[in-house]
Amino acid sequence: MKNPRPLRRSLVALLALGLLAAACAADEAADEEDGGFGDPGDCIVADLSVSPEKLDLLTRLAMDFNESDDARDGDKCIFARVQSKSSGAATQLLASGWDEQTEGPLPVIWSPAASTWGTVLNQRLTGQGDPPIANDFTSFQLTPLVIAMPRPMADALGWPEEPIGFADILALSQDPAGWAAYGHPEWGEFRLGKTNPNFSTSGLSALIAQAYAANGKTAGLSVEDLAKPATDEFARQIESSVVHYGDTTLTFMNNWFRADQRGNPFGYVSAVAVEEKSVIDYNSGNPDGVLQEGEEPRPPRVPLVAIYPEEGTLYSDNPLFVLDADWVDDDEAAGAQKFIDYVGQPENQEKVLRFGFRPGNPDVAIGAPIDAGNGVDPDQPQTLLEVPEPEVLTQLLDRWEDQRKPARVLLLVDVSGSMGETGDPDTGATKLDLAKQATITALDDFNDEDEVGLWVFTTDLGDSSDPQEYLELIPTGRIGDVRENLKSRIRDLVPLNGTPLYTSTEAAYQNQVDQFDPTRINAVVLLSDGVNDDGEPDNDRDELESLLAAVAVDSEGQQSQAVRVFPISYGDDADLATLRRIAEASQGAVYDSSDPRSITKVFVAVVSNF
């Protein structure tokens, strides 16, 4: 077995002990605001930290609770206040220290996506000699892991009469004929979307389900099972069909929806491992589950269906833990329990149902929107899988580091003059200083077998007689061979001139297309702090259109050589809107690091795609 990447190995170790690294960018934005809750006054505050997919729901429930008689207890009042934090990130913070200055208030109630994270947290705490804090919980809503697939593709596989599972996914992914074997050569090869199991509950659940499927078990998965060559081969073959990973399933759902709106949902991915709720959201025309101001649901042209793997699946059981922690006093714990009781009331469980979750209170019958009209089946799943023992989980993740699809990534770094501006007023570090450190740290997050290259861009590079807009500092190659050289070249970067964003990005993109490797995830990671500024503003629009057209053409065809672009919008002056367009055209994702001090976390999230 190859050596896992050092940081990834440490992530695995952390998870083994209960730790998952890194927050997603969406979490951070919510952390910095009060979410519209206002001043709690003299009330007892019950702070909640919840996983992002239920932020909207719990925010509404908390606000309703705060206004209700249920929030009164004699002459006391209780004030529930919600912030979003991904399950893995919260686990890490609760285990290793939660800085209220940067992460928001310490939670009284913690609600990760699945209670597995509570087990993980407690293991980590006990491993470091601390008492467990995530003990009793109430599961207030549930949603099973499913394989989402466009209905015509599912029909081609015999759905719903024929049970479909990971073994079928494996067979399809390994068939050289791809969808042609099912009468649809126009759909090309089979492509799977799966999130990174170190970050995402869906990714972790899918990984567990794969391992069970490989062993024909529904319980008692063992480290011996994982060590079998057949199990390893099963996993490698499944992973080989992955388009990219990532920290959240919402990236897949948004990209898929945009592809659908352009008339072709079949070319981006064939199937994605997601929660049932996400299928409902997608088919309701709300692929990320959150309707922004002014948005209205727009049903997809081709709906998805939820396939409940025949080998079995797992639930995200959305626990509400009242933490047995020293920062939670008796009044806060009692207030938290009142909120939990409130959430469990039938009328509030009806709201849970309306958001696409299965109510945890069985007094509330399951009905719309969990119905066939939304591509889901309330009578499923037929078989549940047992959550493996912690040591098995550890092995599973450790082995995934070696089994996952390798990457071929070009880092394209903006070294324009504005990168010399102050990024952290407390330390005086420039934006480029912070970016360099984050990039160097991220390099440790790749496997030795991944291929990584480094380009920089600004105006007037190189020989003054023939100035360039970008330079290749390190050609894309096996990072195990070039990691230290990459770090050295990054350390030497200095801020220079203008920002030829469009031409440089197109060149980097084209370079990756020219060297496309179908056995790898091919990508460009673009870090930029400004708008396009190449000294020739008259042709900016043409350059952008040229870039977007090139990126879209290569990413959407059935026989496409898909190179994903993952831009990082860095600092307040970055052109987030344009970077988002570039990401969407390539069916990648944009990451917001408007506060330069967040760049290390953001880089970790970006690299989770590989």
Place this chain on the structure above:
Amino acid sequence: MRRVLAVLGAVAMVTAAVVIRQARDDNGGGGGGGSGDGNGGSVVVCAEDLRDACDALGGGIEVRVQAAADTAGAIDEGTLADDVDAWITTTAWVEVLTSRAPDALTEDVRPLATSLAVVATAPNRFEAVDALCTGNDVWACLGANAGQSWGDLGDGSHPEWRELKVGLTDPDSAVGLSVLASASAGFFGNTTFAANDPTFGEFEGWLTTLAEPSANGDPDPSRTLATRPGTYSAAGAVAAVADRFAGRGVESIEPDTVVAATVVVVGLDGGGLPDVDAARDGLLDAGWSRASEEDLAPTLKPGVMAALHTLWRAVTS
């Protein structure tokens, strides 16, 4: 074999039958709390799975919630707080303590509510379970087939259900021990079996397989049927609890060998029983039936309930 001998020994040590009586009729209320001043200052320990009913208690009664097995252990070891006046639990636990610590309980026992132990079936699986077990006690049938593929059971038309898994309510709970007694009676075909029955060794293997899916302790597997489809095909429960989940497609099958869970209030300090009518009414509202003195009759032979609990711990450890 050593375990069987140990059980036999335990049984041999039990010489007294359960003697329980109704301290007061229902309408008379409890009166005369431990403090001798109505309910003022009374302390009642309530089995955790009966918490909802106990939450209705007022009138100055302090309610402490604890797993029935923990309370029994504390009584047995003499470590229960001195100020506790009464315990709300099931007759199954009274039988355990009568065996393990015959002097620990007073004769003040009052029945509150009762409900039959049943087998609850998962949504859409009632017919398949019923067809599979027709002609046999449902527990005997489920235990004999537990762990086998549904593709090989019945007409074989449901391989997608994978293995037949059955949930058992955690026997550390008040109701759970009664459910375990029901399952065990299903295996033996009666409630008069003894822990030195010649087939007890076979029973141990049977229970091991049956208990495996819920070996980590499921406080309410009928609720699990309702909220987590795919976990079990069937589960032990009492009818009052299982019926709550009819809206989620949970149905019930009554075993041939009838066992009921009867909730009681047991005096612990000899000072009479507090008025816990509110808890009884809560149970009745939740679908339990009013219990009478007849419901206080022991479920199993002396010592057998304790032996079953010990065996459960052994096969799930």
